[in-house]
Amino acid sequence: MFDAVRNNKRIVQAFLALITLPFAFFGVDSYMRNSGAGNDVAVIGDLKITQQQFQQTLREQTERLRTQMGAQFDPKMLDNPEARKAILDDLINQRLLLVEAGKSRMFAGDEAVRQMIASVEAFKVDGKFSNERYEMALRGQGMTPQGFEAQLRQDLTMQQLAGALGQSGFVPRTVSDRLLALQTEKREIVEYRLNLDSYLDKVKLADDAAKKFYDENSQQFQTPEMLKAEYVVLSMETIGAQLTVSDAEVKAAYDSRKDRFQQPEERRASHILIASEKLGKDKAKAKAEELLAQIHKTPAAFAELAKKNSDDPGSASKGGDLGFFGRGMMVKPFEDSAFALKEGDISGVVESDFGFHIIKLTGIHAAKEKPLAEVRGEIEAELKKTAASRKFAEAAEAFSNTVYEQSDSLAPVAEKFKLTVKQTDWLGRQANPANGVMGNEKVIAALFSGDSIKNKRNTEAVEVAANTLVAARIADYKPTALQPFDGVKVGIETMLKRKEAQVLAAKDGAEKLEALKKGDDKLTWGAAKTVSRIDYKAVSPVEAQAVFRIETGKLPAYTGVELPGSGYALVKLNKVVAGDKMDEATRKGMLQQLNTMLAKEEVQSYLAALRSRYKVEINQAALEAKEK
Template sequence: MLQNIRDNSQGIVAKIIVGLIIVTFALFGVESLVSLTSGSNAPATVNGEEISERDVLQGADLQRRQLLAQMGENADPTLLDDNLIRKATLDNLIQQEILLQSATSQDMQIADQALDQMIVNTEDFKVDGVFNPDRYQAVLRNAGLTPMMYKNLLRKESLISYERSGYMLSAFVLDSEAERVMALDRQTRDIAYVTVGLQDYMEGVSLTPADLSEYYDAHQQDFMTDEQVAIEYLLINKADLLKEVTIDDAELQSQFEQLKAVFKSEEQRMVSHIMIEVSDSVDDAAALAKAQDLEKRLAAGEDFAELAKAESDDPGSAPAGGDLGVYQQGMLDGPFEQAVYALKAGEVSEPVRTAFGYHIIRLTGLTVSEAPEFEEVKDQLIAEQMENKVEQIYVEQVGQLTDLAFSSGDLQEPAAELKLNIVEAAPFSRQGGNDDITANPRVIRAAFNEELIRDGLNSDPIELDSGRTMVLRVKEHIRPRQLSEEEVKPQITDILTLQKAGEALQASLASELEKLQQGAERKPINGTEWQMAEAVGRGDRDQPAEVMAAAFKLPKPEQGASYSLIALNDGARAIVAVTAVNEPDLSAVSDDEKKAMRNILSQRAGQFDYQAMTEARKEAAEVERL
């Protein structure tokens, strides 16, 4: 073989290939040869800039974490579609790259010091109002980010935000535009409307078999049954296992001894104080003298609470007679706490100096918690023992069910082994059934699993909640079928009746509308009177929304009224008339109101400008997807 290689390497083809390689190396370097075989694995490029697979994976992971956090503590990761998350992440990264390139093309930059300041000022990274590096690291770790990754993301978002702010802050509107919008917003109209229902027209509808057949033939795709499955399942319910638990009195006593062993007696001290503040206007000596004077007055028999209300400088406790409630150890370290724990119930301290000033402290009450008696906690201990034992049985049975369901071809053996009943559920569609089992998304997903349907396998255990686990088997798969015309005849009859009644009502009111537009007097229609409303504004909620929308689209009447015929959501029809348009008096509008309106309109104009720029950048960008 080596000889063959040597012989062939002397041929003209081999020499040409070697020559091309030498020229490629000389002109472009070794990277050019590597790139011929390796290629790029970037999922997308934007104007030649690659979006790496790593960026997509990190973004998808971050989005997945956010979705699970929003779903709560019982979130089921299997509900998330990784393909959809990846696609959404890639779309977002492409848009971000387009906007980032737009910002950098405007020579926008941000200094590292500014990014550091943003990080330090972020509330999520603070503990007690101060930036905490450990907290910073922990938050990023939970989000799946490193400090460098987060700083890079922050840089990109900040640059994009700068350009957006540039558009928002540079947009403006003229005073005349703001006044015109305010005039339209405050404009009122005098309206009249009459509503006519379908009922009378439905009674006059006559349908032939040909009408039904024609509609059925044209809409057969609308008359299909849903795909359904009928399942049978085994359910382990922790609540049903309670009957298997027996209470062990000796174990109860052991629980009680453990409870006593870890019990700690705690003191609860109820404290009141009178505070004399040391401030710029009251020096230390003056504050101490006042505190000593109050001490003498207390010794002479004056009421502590009344004295605190009158003399204490603590605005939080003074109205309550100096009451601080139950004192928690560590609330005020140092002399204050030492004084509190040196007092007996009812005693009053000498003036105590702290950073706030001088305090006269009174221990108003003292309680000491004692170890509980057995009878006091017996019910609690029984509940704990039952919970622990039922949890153990539950875990064991779920484990057995898992093994038996995997090794069995049906549910008969697991049911017999675990003494469970096989429950049969009524057929249900992908929208779920009528009970909490078949309406559970996890059950629906398993029931419509192609492998379970095709091979008749038992499912993996499905945890419905913290106390229920089940295994199911698809008993029957009911494929969609075309419903016959006879089956859907009542449904088609209702559809066509409403449709033809609506057409008849529309034609009838169109004729009335034409007369009104020609100047006819407004009279009741089909016995229904016209409703009148004067000076209604755009935000009026007393009239039907469809009527209000139509009324403010109609032109200002030159004489008489302007009219419109509209369909309501319930199938009824209404003729709407505008009899007058009332313009507001803007002379009463303050300059502040006008300024606020200009700001709102400017922001909206900036948003529209930025959106238009964004769309233009997207259309102009050369985006290639892998």
């Protein structure tokens, strides 16, 4: 079912690169309902993206980036029109593609979802899928199995559509050969540099030029206001670290949740699959029965027959081995048969949606209860987290009240909640995520407020992350100040001279270029250099761009390019030669890049066509509205 995906990975990758946001857990049904009213963010034909759905996705993306980037995360990254529009575009694309996949009858089946889940390493224990680990991992992300599986099914459906699109795109050999030849083509050039420093002596500044620039651009010469702050952090983690859990509490929690620590029975089986779609139902069944007869005669030949005959590519090479699995991981007819066998038994021919199976049961892990010693750490962590959550909710209000009521010091609140008063280095008004909690925009705004600067009072308690509050106060402060003119005069004069020298160099270079184009070449050129589109290290990037824009019909040919801050460069192109023949690995790598570029263009064109077909309308006011 997923051959198109496996065979067209470049298109799939391009698709997933463009559809960057994971699906929200609305399920297919919610995509098809027209909930919401006049504040919908977008309308796609008969479908709507509500303000609630958009804000939910925005929150999820914010938390995802916060988790990935840690202290480097800046909330401003998503608090701008461009980021909000990008998120909305992803949501629109997702809905369009799901609807289109539905119309094309593309749908990921239960078996595909099960196989994908079973292959995730995070859900395995000792190399085997663990239902308990699976559910625990999802709980840690605030997900349910139903929600996760609905999301996964939609992702797999999207990949099917991507694979189908990939079958239509390719780069003709003549085109790819020409493009690769252009990449390796070599151009021999020589340069003549007009260095900016050579023109400095020709620059004559007016006596008052530096003072005039200083007066007109005084903001450039102000030292910014800075402050040092002391602060305290109240978080669920700090409260949790102060808590202890007794053995009795752990034992009670274990006894009350024993059903959770039951490890269900798992079975290991090998199978031979004869796919119905390959031979037709009747022929597939007949072949399966023939193989079963051979196995009854020679049971030891099962693995060899699986390698030669099974249509399941994932297990055939391993003699049909599927590893251990629990209930719910296989299609029902297969599961019912596997769990009815005794170890070593071989089933009859079992029919499923995929075809006809012959199943051999090779192992059984009986259901068992995990002992308290094995799960003690997990229970203690959960009890602490629960208690810390409750205590944090109780402490948050008291923390806020204390920093407000005793605003002349952080010592009282630190003593009350057993916190450490920390101190920053110099901070500016620009929030910097590298400063951790003290790089938070709201904290910085509170510190630089008029009341905080004037009266040196505590800031209010600011929520900088989920279950994390910060209060701060100014320990030292430096106001904005204008640097004296005498201290910056020399720097201004140097800057103005170099600016004028750059103008002179560019003017002289342009005149010399015109003379060269008319055949007047009297310059002493530098040593010859060879550059290609792949390797142009011999010149600056801006020169390389100019070199490859030169028309090569008549040589030598000339071009010139301004080098800001350095002067001007004249370039003479002497000859063009074919590049060296690529080794196979390099050729494949470049073709892959070329195909990826084409794939992205195909996907973009496809999405644009879908938008036109379904008439997408965006409510700009709703898009810009902030969550209340």
